[in-house]
Amino acid sequence: MTATSNDHLTEDQLLQKLLDPSDLSDNCKAHLAACSSCRIAVDSLHADLHQVHTLALATSPKSVGQFRLPSAHTKSVFSIWAGMPLFPRLVASAIALFLVIGAALLIKPGQENISVYEAGYTVDPDQLLSEIDELVETPFAPEFLLTISATEMDIDEDFMKTIVPIIENDPMSRTWGKKGESLC
């Protein structure tokens, strides 16, 4: 299907011009150079196709994003772990398990509290007992005894009973209502 220089370009030739102008025969090229109506037809098609691109470009929204590679130093612990070979991972898991079980067995319940008390309140037991004895032997403060003029007074058990008489049926007493105890 060829056109002489006098014939107008066929549809095939028009499209051929759009696809690849170098494929057109010399006759067609000569006709196109001379014929304004054929040139208009080609230019019109060309302009419409160009308008497709222009409109597509104009009506598409602008992208707001950009692509950035994740930083090479921000590898997560999991990805490092996942990237390790199987054998080191198994060994590390076994060691971690051993440490956890060992720690659980070594630490007895409440041990940590004892250690806190030991650290802050270490007292010599003999000194503590002598302080208690002194308190028992001198239940009254020297100032009190001086006030009641009883500095030389022999404070024994009978004297204490005089001061604080025993209430036999005291419901507050620890012996109240105990089985086998006589309340009368």
Place this chain on the structure above:
Amino acid sequence: MRMPTTKTETKQTNPAGENDKIQAWVKAAQAGQRTSFERLADRYYSAIYRMAYYRTHNRMDAEDITQDVFAKAFKGLGRLTDANHFKAWLFQIAINRVRDFHRRKKLTRLFKPLADDAGDTQPDQFETTSPGPYELLRRQRFQQESEKFMARLSKTEKEIFMLRFFDQLQFNEIATALQRSESTIKTHLYRALAKFKHDHQFREFLKGDSA
């Protein structure tokens, strides 16, 4: 009818200097230079984003696909044998991502009630900068008219027409992206152009908008 002949496309979109720069970045990125890859991403980000947007009509989906394309490209950069084909290779990844996206969308539609699905086909309304009512109307009309025209094309014709006239890829780039010969690409494009020539409604719309 005379069919288009096989001929290597010599015309390039980028000037020679630009091509050399891109090739150098590709080689540096393949050698492990992350900044070079980021430069390449900056260079082609909007092209890939627009390509995804034309096919999804949704800004967020286009953004997701674009990010995915570059992440995949970085991972598979070692497989790219010819640095000169980087752009076409990037579009090849993008085409596959868009196909995956549509496949997934079809699958989710099966399990979604019809009422929920209605919003999916609507054009994207969430934009950071509001385009204004005229621009929105223009966009909507262009989408409608172009979709109407492309409904008359076969799947391959539509893909090739979009890659050629929406994304402005050269024949050799389209051939690489679709893994077909240039003559096959030209044959399909020839058919698409014949349909375009006779679609007076679409052409009138294009003329009206340009006036």
